[in-house]
Amino acid sequence: MTKRVLILATDGFEQSELLGPKKALEDAGFATVVASPKPGSIKGWKDHNWGDSVRVDATLDEVSAADFDALLLPGGQMNPDILRMNEDAVDLVIDFDDAGKPIAAICHGPWLLVEADIVDGRTLTGWPSIHTDLANAGANVVDQEVAVDGNFITSRMPDDIPAFSAALIAALAD
Secondary structure (H helix, E strand, C coil): CCCEEEEECCCCEEHHHHHHHHHHHHHCCCEEEEEECCCCEEEEEECCEEEEEEECCEEHHHCCHHHCCEEEECCCCHHHHHHCCCHHHHHHHHHHHHCCCCEEEECCCCHHHHHCCCCCCCEECCCHHHHHHHHHCCCEECCCCCEEECCEEEECCHHHHHHHHHHHHHHHHC
C-alpha cells in the first residue's frame, strides 16, 4: 500500500516549501494530500508577492493522523502563523506526534510544533527569526540544513529543500 503524507497549509505558504517536497515525495512513490482549514484552493507566497494557487484536497475536519504516515508543514510567515491559531491544526500536529509519525517542518513551520507544546528537549532548526521561539519553548536549536530528532525533521529555508525532502523520504522508507 502506498504511504500517504498529509501537507498542512493555508494561504501564504512559501510556494517552494510546499511544491518542492510535494514533488520529491510523489517522485519517490508517495501519495500527498493537501489539507487546509478552507476548501477550494490556497495561495502561495513567492518572491515577496503572491504566487500560485494549490488545490486543497481535504479540509481539516476531513483528515486524521490515523489515515497518514507523515505530516509535512511548509513555512512562509503567514501560513504557520495562521495555522498555529487554529485549534484543529494544532490538535492534528499533536496527534501525529502522539502516534510517533514523522513530522517534517521547514522555515517558519516549526512554529506549529511550538504551539503544540512538543519541542521541549528536542533538537530543531528553522528560519533564523524563530530560533528564539524554539529555544524559549525548550528546544535545542541548531543552524544546519536539516535536523532529525526522533520523528521530527526540520529545516531552515528553501535552499534546504533537497536535504529536507531526502530526510522525509528516508523516514518514510524505514
